[in-house]
Amino acid sequence: MKTYIFPGQGSQAKGMGEGLFEAFPDLVAKADAILGYSIKRLCLDNPEGKLRYTQYTQPALYVVNALTYFKKLRDGAPKPDFLAGHSLGEYNAILAAGGFDFETGLMLVKKRGELMSQASGGAMAAVVGLTEGEIKGVLVNNRLTEIDIANLNTTTQxxxxxxxxxxxRAKLYFEREGADYIPLNVSAAFHSRHMQEAKEEFEQYLREFSYSELTIPVISNVTARPYNPAEIVPNLAEQLRSSVRWTDSIRYLIRQGGMEFEETGPGSVLTKIIAKIKVEPPVNQQRGSVGVRVTKSIDRKEEDTEGQAEFKRKIDTAFQKTTEWNQVYPIGTKVTCKGYEDVLITRTEAQVLFGHRAAVYVEGYNGYFALDEIRVV
Incomplete structure (x- = not known):
């Protein structure tokens, strides 16, 4: 069993794609026409340092990932059993599975990069050394409730x-817990609720195109499970504001048995991440240990403590609801949902959204329902 994995932002580098552009002149010409500039020059020469800007990084990586995959097939490599991509890389996974053609994927990525580059006022940081539950504990205990978890790269990265x-402001609190705190060089709060406006605009754009059935299972960043039929548009739209559940995705693939991973694109970022996932002990990332390790938080007024306690109770309740639901109801459960007469089918496990909301996604509906809003048929 083999999975091809496609990297996303962070894997770009000057010189990437060398030798590929000459091998696929027709595709390179199409890319230049769509983008309005030379993709080869951008990747090989990085004029004016443009590769560091999202609106250039994303098309560049998409093209190099795609040409790398096409070169593998041309050289006789068999098609994989599964496909997955990290954030932007998911577009290459869908391309490889036949969900859209090269040009359509590039137009989508171009629009995505433009929308993400226009977002401002946000920031991101990598927290290394704490689990998801421990991170949520730091956020709750220090009233940082507007921060979301964007990427679950490994159990502790x-x-x-x-x-x-x-x-x-969060830097102090995480370093007090012994974590390494690394601000990232981005201008917006990607993969968080703060991308809602971009998500809505992008979804409208996505609906202007047609899509084909996936011929190879593609693992969704949003659900960490294979795409269901007709799920491309809601998944790619939701991906802008949802966590990239990379650890859960890789663990799902590993559970299929005898899985090999092959990074298909520039660099080896994902290969290194997967090697770490394989040796880390499994951790229930949804529940983690909220509030357990957070013993060094700055003292606050009594009313703040009461507010924290109330918010923590909401979190504990949400995690309890999702755990109980997932123990009884599998993906594909028939349900009725508040405000809808038709019977719908769940397309994900129950999960905690925004740190405190127990919810599940259903087929045919672009969004989630709170568990309190649904009933099993």
């Missing part, structure tokens, strides 16, 4: 996303 002032 996690990226958070939020307003810049909150991200800057």
């Amino acid at each position: 996690i990226v958070i996303s939020g307003n810049k002032d909150d991200i800057d």
Whole structure:
């Protein structure tokens, strides 16, 4: 069993794609026409340092990832059993599975990069050394409730996303817990609730295109499970504001048995991350240990403590609800949902959104329902 994995932002580098552009002149010409500039020159020469800007990084990586995959097939490599991509890389996974053609994927990525580059006022930081539950404990105990978890790269390598002032303020609290805190060079709060406006605009754009059935299972960043039919648009739209559940995705693939991973694109970032996931002990990332390790938080007024306690109770209740639901009801459960007469089918496990809301996604509906709003048929 083999999975091809496609990298996202962070893997770009001057010189990437060398030798590929000459091998696929027709695709390179199409890319230049769509983008309005030379993709080869951008990747090989990085004029004016443009590769560090999101609106250039994303098309560049998409093209190099795609040409790398096409070169593998041309050289006789068999198609994989599964496909997965980290954030932007998911577009290459869908391309490889036949969900859209090269040009459509590039137009989508171009629009995505433009929208993300226009977002401002946000920031992101990598927190290394704490689990998801421990990170949520720090956020709750220090009233940083506007920060979301953006990327679950490994059990203890996690990226958070939020307003810049909150991200800057959070540094002290995480370092008090012994974590390494690494601000990222981005201008917006990607993969968080703060991308809602971009998500809505992008979804409208996504609906202007047609999509084909996936011929190879693609693992969704949003659900950490294979795409269901007709799920491309809601998944790619939701991906802008949802966590990249990379650890859960890789663990799902590993459970399929005898899985090999092959990074298909520039660099080896994902290969190194997967090697770490394989040796880390499994951790229930949804529940973690909220509030257990957080013993060094700055003292606050009594009313703050009461507010924290109330918010923590909401979190504990949400985690209890999702745990109980997932123990009884599998993906594909028939349900009725508040405000809808038709019977719907769940397309994800129950999960905690925004740190405190127990919810589940259903087929045919672009969004989630709180567990309190649904009934099993």
